[in-house]
Amino acid sequence: MPRPKKVSDFDVLNAALEVLTEKGAGFTLSDVASRVALSRATLIQRFGDRDAILHRMARHEVDTTRAWLAELPVNRGKDNLWRFLVEIVESMGSGEGFSARVAIAALEARDPILRACANERYQLVQAAIAARLTDHQHAEEIAVHLHALIAGATMQWVASDERVPLPTFVLERLETAFKWLPID
Known part of the structure; x- marks a missing residue:
C-alpha cells in the first residue's frame, strides 16, 4: 500500500x-x-516535469474560475453587470504578486496547453459577463470587449508609475467605457 x-x-x-x-x-x-x-x-x-506542474496549475485555475463563477448570482441589467465587473476586478487583489500573472501570460504565449487553458478561462469569464447583459443582440461581443478592457488595464497598471491598488486603476478605466455601453 x-x-x-x-x-x-x-x-x-x-x-x-x-x-x-x-x-x-x-x-x-x-x-x-x-x-x-x-x-x-x-x-x-x-x-x-516542470511543464506538467505548470499545466496542472493552469487546469486548476480553470476549474477554480468555473466553480467561482457558478457560485455567483446571474442578475441581468446594467447595474447588476457593473456590480459583477467590480467583483471580477476586485477578485484580482491589490496587485501584490501580480508579476506572477505577467510571467504566466508570457508562458501562455509559448505553450499551447497553457494557452488553451487561458482561452478556456477567458471564455468562462466572457460568458459570465454576457449572461448578465439584458437580451442584447451583441451581448457576446460586448462581453469580449469588456473583458479585453479589464485585461488591457491590468497591463497598463503594471507599466504605470501610478501606485494605486490594481482594482482602483482598472475600475477607473472600465467605468469610463461602461458609461458608453448601449445597454439597459
Whole structure:
C-alpha cells in the first residue's frame, strides 16, 4: 500500500505559484521541491516535469474560475453587470504578486496547453459577463470587449508609475467605457 502524501498536490501547486511569483518563469522543480520540503525526484514521480506542474496549475485555475463563477448570482441589467465587473476586478487583489500573472501570460504565449487553458478561462469569464447583459443582440461581443478592457488595464497598471491598488486603476478605466455601453 502506498504511503499517504504528507504534502497535497494542491499544496505543491500553490508552492509552485509562490515560486513563480518570486523567481519568474525561470523557476525550477528544485525551487518548488525546496519550498514544500519534498525531493525533486518525488515531484518528478508525482507530476512529471516542470511543464506538467505548470499545466496542472493552469487546469486548476480553470476549474477554480468555473466553480467561482457558478457560485455567483446571474442578475441581468446594467447595474447588476457593473456590480459583477467590480467583483471580477476586485477578485484580482491589490496587485501584490501580480508579476506572477505577467510571467504566466508570457508562458501562455509559448505553450499551447497553457494557452488553451487561458482561452478556456477567458471564455468562462466572457460568458459570465454576457449572461448578465439584458437580451442584447451583441451581448457576446460586448462581453469580449469588456473583458479585453479589464485585461488591457491590468497591463497598463503594471507599466504605470501610478501606485494605486490594481482594482482602483482598472475600475477607473472600465467605468469610463461602461458609461458608453448601449445597454439597459
